[in-house]
Amino acid sequence: MDHHQQPIRLPRTDAVPLLRTDFTDPAAWERLLRALEMPVTFEEGSQDVAFYDSATMYVTPVDDEKYRGLPAETVLAAAPYTGHELPYDHIYLADAETFASDDLPLLGIDIHLDPDGEPWPREKPFRIPALHLAGVEVNDSIGNLFFRENHDFDWSGFPVYVAEPGTPVHDEFRRMGVTDQED
Numbered sequence: 001m002d003h004h005q006q007p008i009r010l011p012r013t014d015a016v017p018l019l020r021t022d023f024t025d026p027a028a029w030e031r032l033l034r035a036l037e038m039p040v041t042f043e044e045g046s047q048d049v050a051f052y053d054s055a056t057m058y059v060t061p062v063d064d065e066k067y068r069g070l071p072a073e074t075v076l077a078a079a080p081y082t083g084h085e086l087p088y089d090h091i092y093l094a095d096a097e098t099f100a101s102d103d104l105p106l107l108g109i110d111i112h113l114d115p116d117g118e119p120w121p122r123e124k125p126f127r128i129p130a131l132h133l134a135g136v137e138v139n140d141s142i143g144n145l146f147f148r149e150n151h152d153f154d155w156s157g158f159p160v161y162v163a164e165p166g167t168p169v170h171d172e173f174r175r176m177g178v179t180d181q182e183d
Contacts, residue, residue, distance in 0.1 A: 008070065008078050010086060010111075013060040016137065018092040018106065019067045028099035033061060035104055035130040039163040039173045042135060049172045052163055055130065058137030059092065072109050072125040079111035086111070090140075090147040092133070103155075104130035110148045123151040131160045 011017045018036075020029055036059065039052035046052070075091060089112040098104050105127035112122065128136055132155055139145040163169035 008066070008074060010075070010078055010091065011060075011062050011064075012086075013062070014087055015058055015060040016088045016090060016092065018059045018061045018094060019070060020061070020063045020094045021067050021070045022094065022096040022099055023065065023068055024096070025099050029063065029094065032094055032098065032104050032130055036061065036133065038131065039169050040131055040134050040160050041163070042158075042160060044159070044161055046161070047168060049169050052169055052173065053134040053138050054173060055133035055137065057134070058141065059133065061094075072107060075109050076111065076122070092128075097127075098130075106130060106133065108136075108147065108150070110151075112148065123148045126151045129155050131162065132158070135160065 011019070023029075033056075036055040039049075039054050041051045041053075043051050070093065072093065075093070079086070079091075089110070091109050091111055093107040093109065094104075095107055098106055106129075107125050108128050109125045110122040128150065136145075136147065136150050140147045163173070
């Protein structure tokens with residue numbers, strides 16, 4: 001799709017949108033969705049469900065062809081002119097680079113506006129591995145660490161632990177309807 005000829009509107013979602021922009025590998029998109037549904041924690045060996053989060057509790061995956069090939073620059077240009085109030089101040093893209101890597105690094109884009117609707121100095125778009133997305137969103141939602149403050153974080157030095165299918169934590173998330181992942 002030629003996004004230069006036809007302006008885009010960012011989606012109206014309650015949660016931060018994750019836009020699929022690469023449609024060459026449907027299995028890679030499914031792998032990303034499964035990763036986002038996985039309960040994750042930063043407490044090694046924890047069996048307490050309260051210490052786990054799933055990225056899909058905070059983001060809304062958007063699988064729509066109209067975002068095919070959408071570059072970060074177009075998102076930044078569209079953000080102040082969407083014609084409605086956005087309930088989010090950043091957005092994620094799942095692009096070819098996301099699907100080319102095992103850790104599925106999503107492109108995070110800061111679209112924060114000041115109270116008068118003007119763009120603030122924004123951080124350049126940056127990558128966040130899919131399994132770290134829940135932690136980013138939890139911290140942003142409670143104001144502990146705003147999205148933009150993650151721009152130069154070294155993800156390799158910050159381990160995340162996953163409650164795999166068949167574990168009590170994963171089963172509890174599934175029972176609560178937090179994850180629809182198939183075992």
